[in-house]
Amino acid sequence: MQPERGHKTFAAFWDRATRKESPRQRAARREVVGGARGRVLELGAGVGTNWQYLPDGLGFSAIEPDPFMVKRALGHAAASGREVDLRQAPAEALPFDDGTFDTVVVTLTLCTVRDLSRSLAEARRVLKPGGELRFWEHVRPAGRVRGRIFDAITPAWRRIGAGCNPNRQTVAAIQAAGFDVAVAREFGMMGAPTVVGVATRRDA
Numbered sequence: 792m793q794p795e796r797g798h799k800t801f802a803a804f805w806d807r808a809t810r811k812e813s814p815r816q817r818a819a820r821r822e823v824v825g826g827a828r829g830r831v832l833e834l835g836a837g838v839g840t841n842w843q844y845l846p847d848g849l850g851f852s853a854i855e856p857d858p859f860m861v862k863r864a865l866g867h868a869a870a871s872g873r874e875v876d877l878r879q880a881p882a883e884a885l886p887f888d889d890g891t892f893d894t895v896v897v898t899l900t901l902c903t904v905r906d907l908s909r910s911l912a913e914a915r916r917v918l919k920p921g922g923e924l925r926f927w928e929h930v931r932p933a934g935r936v937r938g939r940i941f942d943a944i945t946p947a948w949r950r951i952g953a954g955c956n957p958n959r960q961t962v963a964a965i966q967a968a969g970f971d972v973a974v975a976r977e978f979g980m981m982g983a984p985t986v987v988g989v990a991t992r993r994d995a
Contacts, residue, residue, distance in 0.1 A: 821844045832853065834895060834914065892917050944957075
């Protein structure tokens with residue numbers, strides 16, 4: 792897999808934007824991350840926005856492929872005195888053994904991975920039997936017209952948004968990867984629908 796060159800300008804934008812999130816966005820992060828248990832892996836840590844919501848006493852690791860995001864995340868961790876196991880790696884090739892984690896958390900990341908199916912297969916691989924994938928993610932809008940509109944704008948959105956694809960059938964992909972999915976709610980973000988939910992690794 793080719794190394795990630797990164798998005799320096801977008802990393803700077805995202806660093807500022809995540810400090811000014813709406814109460815609903817902060818609540819989504821709190822619900823996803825605050826419900827983690829045991830040993831936890833975060834896919835796509837970005838600038839470390841989720842870390843303030845982690846419960847105490849967890850074993851925590853994170854991956855982030857973008858070097859500019861990694862640099863900012865480590866800087867924030869050092870400034871806050873937080874020690875983190877953050878590795879520069881893609882979601883498609885996680886540097887962890889099978890069945891390592893009780894929980895995988897992912898927020899606004901599955902829209903940007905290069906290979907969604909492979910990333911979800913990796914998430915399932917590193918989870919223990921019965922482990923949870925907790926998520927807040929972009930999804931393709933329901934309805935034929937809105938769906939086609941998002942298909943049409945995705946190439947431009949992807950260029951502006953550091954690879955974000957707002958038209959992915961994310962929930963269906965999670966189910967197809969071997970998870971039982973429970974969607975808690977849906978709400979819009981910059982005109983695009985997002986969903987918050989929990990997926991349990993299916994082993995039967």
